[in-house]
Amino acid sequence: MARNDDRAFGPSISDVAREAGVATSTVSRALTKPGRIAEPTRLKVEAAARKLGYTVNQTARSLRVGQTRTVMIVLPETLYIGASQTVLEGLESVARTLTERGYHLLIANVSREAWTDEHIITTAFGGTICGVILMATLPPKVAELTLADAGLPVVSLHFDQSAAGIPSVVSNDFTAIAEAVLALIDMGHSKFVYVGGRADNYHEHQRVSGVRETLAAQGVPAEGLEVLRGDFNFGGGVRAAEDYLKAAPERRATAVVCANDDTAIGFIKRVTDAGLSVPEDVSVIGFDGAPVGAFLVPSLSTIQQSTTELGQQAADLLIRIVEGETVPLNTRIEVSCQLVLRQSVRDIQA
Amino acid sequence: MARNDDRAFGPSISDVAREAGVATSTVSRALTKPGRIAEPTRLKVEAAARKLGYTVNQTARSLRVGQTRTVMIVLPETLYIGASQTVLEGLESVARTLTERGYHLLIANVSREAWTDEHIITTAFGGTICGVILMATLPPKVAELTLADAGLPVVSLHFDQSAAGIPSVVSNDFTAIAEAVLALIDMGHSKFVYVGGRADNYHEHQRVSGVRETLAAQGVPAEGLEVLRGDFNFGGGVRAAEDYLKAAPERRATAVVCANDDTAIGFIKRVTDAGLSVPEDVSVIGFDGAPVGAFLVPSLSTIQQSTTELGQQAADLLIRIVEGETVPLNTRIEVSCQLVLRQSVRDIQA
DNA sequence: TCAGGTTTGGCAATCGATTGCCAACGCGCT
DNA sequence: AGCGCGTTGGCAATCGATTGCCAAACCTGA
Numbered sequence: 144m145a146r147n148d149d150r151a152f153g154p155s156i157s158d159v160a161r162e163a164g165v166a167t168s169t170v171s172r173a174l175t176k177p178g179r180i181a182e183p184t185r186l187k188v189e190a191a192a193r194k195l196g197y198t199v200n201q202t203a204r205s206l207r208v209g210q211t212r213t214v215m216i217v218l219p220e221t222l223y224i225g226a227s228q229t230v231l232e233g234l235e236s237v238a239r240t241l242t243e244r245g246y247h248l249l250i251a252n253v254s255r256e257a258w259t260d261e262h263i264i265t266t267a268f269g270g271t272i273c274g275v276i277l278m279a280t281l282p283p284k285v286a287e288l289t290l291a292d293a294g295l296p297v298v299s300l301h302f303d304q305s306a307a308g309i310p311s312v313v314s315n316d317f318t319a320i321a322e323a324v325l326a327l328i329d330m331g332h333s334k335f336v337y338v339g340g341r342a343d344n345y346h347e348h349q350r351v352s353g354v355r356e357t358l359a360a361q362g363v364p365a366e367g368l369e370v371l372r373g374d375f376n377f378g379g380g381v382r383a384a385e386d387y388l389k390a391a392p393e394r395r396a397t398a399v400v401c402a403n404d405d406t407a408i409g410f411i412k413r414v415t416d417a418g419l420s421v422p423e424d425v426s427v428i429g430f431d432g433a434p435v436g437a438f439l440v441p442s443l444s445t446i447q448q449s450t451t452e453l454g455q456q457a458a459d460l461l462i463r464i465v466e467g468e469t470v471p472l473n474t475r476i477e478v479s480c481q482l483v484l485r486q487s488v489r490d491i492q493a
Numbered sequence: 494m495a496r497n498d499d500r501a502f503g504p505s506i507s508d509v510a511r512e513a514g515v516a517t518s519t520v521s522r523a524l525t526k527p528g529r530i531a532e533p534t535r536l537k538v539e540a541a542a543r544k545l546g547y548t549v550n551q552t553a554r555s556l557r558v559g560q561t562r563t564v565m566i567v568l569p570e571t572l573y574i575g576a577s578q579t580v581l582e583g584l585e586s587v588a589r590t591l592t593e594r595g596y597h598l599l600i601a602n603v604s605r606e607a608w609t610d611e612h613i614i615t616t617a618f619g620g621t622i623c624g625v626i627l628m629a630t631l632p633p634k635v636a637e638l639t640l641a642d643a644g645l646p647v648v649s650l651h652f653d654q655s656a657a658g659i660p661s662v663v664s665n666d667f668t669a670i671a672e673a674v675l676a677l678i679d680m681g682h683s684k685f686v687y688v689g690g691r692a693d694n695y696h697e698h699q700r701v702s703g704v705r706e707t708l709a710a711q712g713v714p715a716e717g718l719e720v721l722r723g724d725f726n727f728g729g730g731v732r733a734a735e736d737y738l739k740a741a742p743e744r745r746a747t748a749v750v751c752a753n754d755d756t757a758i759g760f761i762k763r764v765t766d767a768g769l770s771v772p773e774d775v776s777v778i779g780f781d782g783a784p785v786g787a788f789l790v791p792s793l794s795t796i797q798q799s800t801t802e803l804g805q806q807a808a809d810l811l812i813r814i815v816e817g818e819t820v821p822l823n824t825r826i827e828v829s830c831q832l833v834l835r836q837s838v839r840d841i842q843a
Numbered sequence: 844t845c846a847g848g849t850t851t852g853g854c855a856a857t858c859g860a861t862t863g864c865c866a867a868c869g870c871g872c873t
Numbered sequence: 874a875g876c877g878c879g880t881t882g883g884c885a886a887t888c889g890a891t892t893g894c895c896a897a898a899c900c901t902g903a
């Protein structure tokens with residue numbers, strides 16, 4: 144039978160106290176305050192607890208101490224299900240770090256509709272969580288209530304919101320993409336296409352300006368860059384490729400920088416199907432470091448984010464705030480990306 | 494300042510009661526027992542609650558009613574970070590279903606390290622959760638305690654553990670892969686390679702026997718199938734390809750069925766780099782339906798799992814058990830996969 | 844042996860919401 | 874007017890663990 148009887152949890156602290164022949168307060172202290180209880184008594188208590196299979200009821204503890212050890216994570220508007228695993232890797236890394244430190248991780252949402260925001264907010268106010276990791280730009284809000292009103296520590300992951308008073312852990316998008324552009328210039332490229340993501344996105348800003356400013360700084364004239372609109376997904380890359388193919392072959396850019404790997408993959412697919420060859424006809428580079436990149440044909444050059452470190456730093460920062468450390472609200476921790484050049488780009492000077 | 498003052502949560506039920514001029518019991522009932530409290534009083538209470546920004550303290554409620562509305566999901570040991578998004582898609586679907594029904598979702602993931610198991614077990618016994626969705630084979634265990642001992646409803650997702658007394662929601666791996674093999678036979682293939690995953694894996698059993706038995710049933714002699722060892726990841730596909738390439742070209746199989754998409758991608762990469770062409774020299778098919786498959790060069794044939802439906806069914810089943818419905822422990826819900834043929838396979842009869 | 848100090852462990856209040864029980868109240872009917 | 878019934882809302886116990894306070898027990902050294 145799939146069990147669901149009404150008995151409350153398991154043995155309680157008073158059962159253990161009775162078994163060990165001491166008071167409940169002694170049990171509590173024996174199990175949580177090292178040094179407060181004499182060793183022989185402590186051993187007696189531990190034996191009793193083990194015998195009964197006692198484990199502390201976290202709900203009761205949380206209620207009493209007015210603090211939980213559960214962190215809520217707010218995921219992006221959409222999960223961008225494609226080739227990149229940044230969300231999953233970030234999630235895993237956050238979960239792992241929190242778990243190691245004795246915290247739990249609650250998922251708040253997988254999309255952002257009105258009702259999920261309501262869920263997020265009531266959870267935040269519900270007293271079951273002690274902090275929030277925000278992997279989204281839009282701050283959840285219901286009526287006049289926002290996350291900030293819940294008085295919970297919040298850390299932003301991936302998106303820089305330090306200016307808005309939320310300590311943030313981010314990649315160095317701007318610098319990283321600049322480095323990639325420089326590498327392409329070194330390889331002799333002078334006509335670029337940048338395939339962007341959604342216009343209102345934080346990463347989009349960083350990345351497109353990284354490309355723009357680097358080209359300008361290197362003296363590449365404005366006509367040397369065409370910006371096409373993508374959507375951070377395969378389809379966006381495909382559509383951008385169709386625009387790209389419209390130009391006469393000799394007028395086409397030789398280097399295409401994409402806002403992320405999914406876009407790059409879609410782009411490559413479409414131009415390859417059209418008979419072009421990557422990297423012979425056009426060099427393509429993505430962003431994110433999707434694991435599959437190394438195994439594509441041709442293998443994909445990319446800018447690899449350290450998702451694990453990002454997650455770890457974010458979790459660590461949040462824990463520090465939760466545990467009382469004073470952290471400036473405009474804290475901004477930047478984690479470096481790594482440029483990974485593979486078959487999809489080539490030196491055209493040779 | 495990153496806030497962390499000591500005031501307990503927010504306004505409590507007694508604050509609302511005072512504001513509204515009624516007893517706490519009235520507030521509680523006004524907000525949760527429709528019909529129990531006269532309309533005028535109820536409105537007064539609601540107004541007071543809204544004015545103070547009151548939200549119920551879930552911790553206190555859970556303690557009192559001895560039941561939470563939080564489900565724990567146990568993710569696989571490795572997240573199989575590759576091209577497939579089965580874990581993320583499953584997670585999304587589970588989260589969505591649970592959230593819609595007013596439940597919360599806590600994440601845990603197993604690893605080889607002992608402390609993760611301990612975390613899972615203490616959480617299960619800690620009274621903060623009301624059910625578990627298991628996306629992993631190895632049942633977490635500490636000393637003599639297992640998840641089952643916590644007396645919590647458990648549902649297995651992806652892995653059939655119905656024989657072990659855990660209701661399960663799974664894909665029809667066996668039938669699906671059989672269908673794929675039949676399709677390949679129809680295209681004229683008669684020499685097969687199957688690239689497996691890890692030997693001890695549930696899916697591996699299902700899939701390899703699906704291939705074996707179908708070939709046997711179709712009268713393909715035993716020499717028509719070679720089984721190579723993979724590892725459910727890109728590298729496993731690469732290594733299998735190296736074995737494959739050792740044979741003289743005319744003795745090589747023309748159809749390669751892989752245990753999952755990552756394996757297929759690794760395989761294709763390696764044979765392509767070796768100068769073979771897919772599908773001209775060899776047809777390859779994967780399993781899972783990774784979103785990137787459609788955008789690969791050549792696009793990847795696969796057996797697409799309905800991850801969304803799997804997750805939904807699992808969450809739904811768990812909720813039913815949690816809410817008291819009696820469900821046989823050997824319940825097994827099977828969700829069909831869909832064969833998707835793309836460029837990576839070809840008809841060799843023509 | 845005793846004063847003074849330090850451990851040790853118990854008592855009971857507390858966290859916030861829920862709920863069984865009961866009293867008060869209002870209504871309709873005789 | 875009086876009875877009975879249904880409705881409404883308050884009292885207080887309860888869930889399980891923590892912790893301030895205090896008293897008992899123990900130790901030390903003179």
